[in-house]
Amino acid sequence: MPQKDSVIWASCCDFETAQALKREVCIASPDCMAKSCEYINREVHDAVDQAGRILIKMIEILGMTRLEPLWNLKLFIESVPLPFATIVCDKFLWWFNGILPKPLPAKLQALTQEFDHHMLMEFAEYTPGELEGLMSRLRKFQDSKPEGAVKFHVCADAHERSRATLFRFAVAPAFRTYCIGLGQQGLSIDYALPKNFTQYPELPAQYPVSRRLVYSHFGCNVYHEDYVFDNGIDAIEKVGGKLPAEHGHGTEYAAPADMQQRWRRSDPTNTMTSVIIKESWGAKLSCFRTVLPHASWTMRLVTRSEAHPTRRQGTMDAFVGYSRFAFAEARTSMRQSDVAKESQQPYSQLVAEDRMITIQESQIRYAGAAIIALVGVYKYVGMVAAGSFDYAAIAANAAVAWGVFESGRQSI
Structure with missing residues (x-):
């Protein structure tokens, strides 16, 4: 266990600067490394701010253990075979999100308005002087950049630390609420990139993305991307592709109408494929x-x-x-x-x-x-x-x- 630790929110003018901060501060030496290093872009902040306030407040009040029954209740409601059951909970979270205050403390909120790229870092002292060494590197890195290119805030108390950590935790569940609230479709993917890259991949222009949310376990270059598309856009069908490729139709992907018709002809009682295509015409x-x-x-x-x-x-x-x-x-x-x-x-x-x-x-x-x-x-x-x-x-x-x-x- 570390003797002491600090949670730091750092904001950068561009992605290249954030990458340099990671290399020169967080992972510069194997004997003195950050305990954790997370990255989010502005779109992630906006999504959590617009769709994740209730979730953050509930975790803050109840804790993760007590929240689990409510989460299971949400999943149960979404499984009920009734119209709108799959979206009613997220619509509720979206409609009433604004009744709660901003999820981040005022100083962190100011940084999110000024910058597009943010890092949540935890520095810990496992050996004497390690924490101060990391902070010294961070201040030296800030001084080496143009004025205003990098700003950071050390969370002063448990409330600030908790809010910053919960904000990052809420990104993934808030994305579903965000898409349903906007009435648009979403796609989530994750991937890893080599340690020496400086810019995350550009998307082809022929597949317009309404919003691109990028967040990362920055220290190990594992990236999550959430894409928000306008309704009616189907990039996979456009190039002649089909989903799914491996696991068949069922939980996530509904079978196309022509495939359902073929199954009806070969299985009139729907004995073999009822769960796969989510219908039961024979029973x-x-x-x-x-x-x-x-x-x-x-x-x-x-x-x-x-x-x-x-x-x-x-x-x-x-x-x-x-x-x-x-x-x-x-x-x-x-x-x-x-x-x-x-x-x-x-x-x-x-x-x-x-x-x-x-x-x-x-x-x-x-x-x-x-x-x-x-x-x-x-x-x-x-x-x-x-x-x-x-x-x-x-x-x-x-x-x-x-x-x-x-x-x-x-x-x-």
């Missing part, structure tokens, strides 16, 4: 044929519990238990044919049918969650009519619906 009817007969029993159960208040307490537990029974019964009935046909069918067909059962089971759970939600609405309307509210029952109903829906999502 929908069978799902509801299995679940809907249980819906009438569910409504009778709720109606009776409303008619007899003493039964209300056990209604939800009974329904959840019955739902589990219904799911198990449906899965068992769908698997019965496998046992009878296993000796006659080839392995590939058995795999296809098992995949179909998994899809159907997931959709059964989706339908079950919808039924539970409808039961909750029914109970709420009854409470409004009666003029009394049981908030615990409403919360329990919502929690059960969420749990059943989540189990269906994870079963595929």
